Amino acid sequence: xxxxxxxxxxxxxxxxxxxxxxxxxxxxxxxxxxxxxxxxxxxxxxxxxxxxxxxxxxxxxxxxxxxxxxxxxxxxxxxxxxxxxxxxxxxxxxxxxxxxxxxxxxxxxxxxxxxxxxxxxxxxxxxxxxxxxxxxxxxxxxxxxxxxxxxxxxxxxxxxxxxxxxxxxxxxxxxxxxxxxxxxxxxxxxxxxxxxxxxxxxxxxxxxxxxxxxxxxxxxxxxxxxxxxxxxxxxxxxxxxxxxxxxxxxxxxxxxxxxxxxxxxxxxxxxxxxxxxxxxxxxxxxxxxxxxxxxxxxxxxxxxxxxxxxxxxxxxxxxxxxxxxxxxxxxxxxxxxxxxxxxxxxxxxxxxxxxxxxxxxxxxxxxxxxxxxxxxxxxxxxxxxxxxxxxxx
Numbered sequence: 397x398x399x400x401x402x403x404x405x406x407x408x409x410x411x412x413x414x415x416x417x418x419x420x421x422x423x424x425x426x427x428x429x430x431x432x433x434x435x436x437x438x439x440x441x442x443x444x445x446x447x448x449x450x451x452x453x454x455x456x457x458x459x460x461x462x463x464x465x466x467x468x469x470x471x472x473x474x475x476x477x478x479x480x481x482x483x484x485x486x487x488x489x490x491x492x493x494x495x496x497x498x499x500x501x502x503x504x505x506x507x508x509x510x511x512x513x514x515x516x517x518x519x520x521x522x523x524x525x526x527x528x529x530x531x532x533x534x535x536x537x538x539x540x541x542x543x544x545x546x547x548x549x550x551x552x553x554x555x556x557x558x559x560x561x562x563x564x565x566x567x568x569x570x571x572x573x574x575x576x577x578x579x580x581x582x583x584x585x586x587x588x589x590x591x592x593x594x595x596x597x598x599x600x601x602x603x604x605x606x607x608x609x610x611x612x613x614x615x616x617x618x619x620x621x622x623x624x625x626x627x628x629x630x631x632x633x634x635x636x637x638x639x640x641x642x643x644x645x646x647x648x649x650x651x652x653x654x655x656x657x658x659x660x661x662x663x664x665x666x667x668x669x670x671x672x673x674x675x676x677x678x679x680x681x682x683x684x685x686x687x688x689x690x691x692x693x694x695x696x697x698x699x700x701x702x703x704x705x706x707x708x709x710x711x712x713x714x715x716x717x718x719x720x721x722x723x724x725x726x727x728x729x730x731x732x733x734x735x736x737x738x739x740x741x742x743x744x745x746x747x748x749x750x751x752x753x754x755x756x757x758x759x760x761x762x763x764x765x766x767x768x769x770x771x772x773x774x775x776x777x778x779x780x781x782x783x784x785x786x787x788x789x
Contacts, residue, residue, distance in 0.1 A: 541782035583625030654678030662687035681716035
């Protein structure tokens with residue numbers, strides 16, 4: 397008998413319809429159409445769950461944790477820490493009021509129960525890139541106004557979430573994540589990074605993306621903490637535990653690293669690394685960044701250098717190494733590279749494509765060198781250079 401309505405579609409067609417729907421809202425509405433649509437739409441609707449630092453969102457998160465049948469469907473959890481009304485990343489006074497404190501404590505309680513998502517594989521933490529420390533003047537004492545500093549509510553929220561994830565209580569097992577993405581991470585010496593729980597969590601990660609947010613308060617300790625975080629914490633606590641599992645790595649900094657602090661990742665080796673993206677790194681005569689890249693020449697298939705530069709001592713000085721030197725080394729050492737992209741703050745674009753046939757006949761390698769040499773010469777002269785994309789298949 398022919399179908400008489402949308403609810404009478406064969407189950408194969410219902411599955412095909414649900415497969416084409418990408419909007420979470422539409423998937424939730426499809427669950428109300430019929431029992432069959434509920435069966436097909438529910439797993440997709442709850443496979444990714446978003447949480448925002450608002451009362452309603454955190455209440456929904458708590459409700460999800462209390463429903464095991466829905467919690468087991470969550471594969472990816474995305475946490476957004478957004479600015480409050482009238483706040484922005486430059487505001488220098490973001491005190492924690494009663495409502496903010498209530499939200500922070502509730503979110504901490506929920507984040508400490510990640511084990512309630514038994515099939516959680518991906519965790520994304522999107523922190524607000526606002527002020528870390530707030531400064532304000534207290535009431536006058538003996539005719540003098542005293543300046544007082546304290547952590548901002550966003551700094552407190554970020555550190556509390558990290559602590560909750562790594563300290564879920566006695567007997568709690570950390571989630572078996574394979575993907576971890578943290579945006580606007582504050583380089584602060586949180587003790588949780590040195591805990592066995594954090595090491596166990598990182599030891600399973602195969603896809604790691606870190607966006608390090610420079611400290612936004614004045615004082616001599618700010619630079620010291622930023623340097624310490626990059627030179628010790630990132631290599632030893634975030635990267636080294638994942639040495640046997642990491643396949644994709646993205647490191648971003650909004651303040652250049654490489655010259656100062658002189659970050660050294662060259663001792664790290666990831667046997668399965670196929671994709672590497674570096675943003676904000678500075679190359680110099682010590683070649684530590686280069687060494688880290690070419691150390692993975694036998695596995696690296698995709699390489700991105702975004703807003704990376706070569707250090708020059710003074711305006712009149714010439715770089716100890718040119719981009720031509722760097723890229724020539726990549727040509728020689730990155731033997732399985734399929735794609736290389738570099739971006740700089742300019743609109744110029746240079747593209748080149750090398751086919752499998754051309755590469756096999758060695759003509760492709762020569763063509764690739766010509767492209768690299770041409771772009772590298774421009775980059776060495778202007779430092780900002782252009783944008784180069786070379787694909788080899």
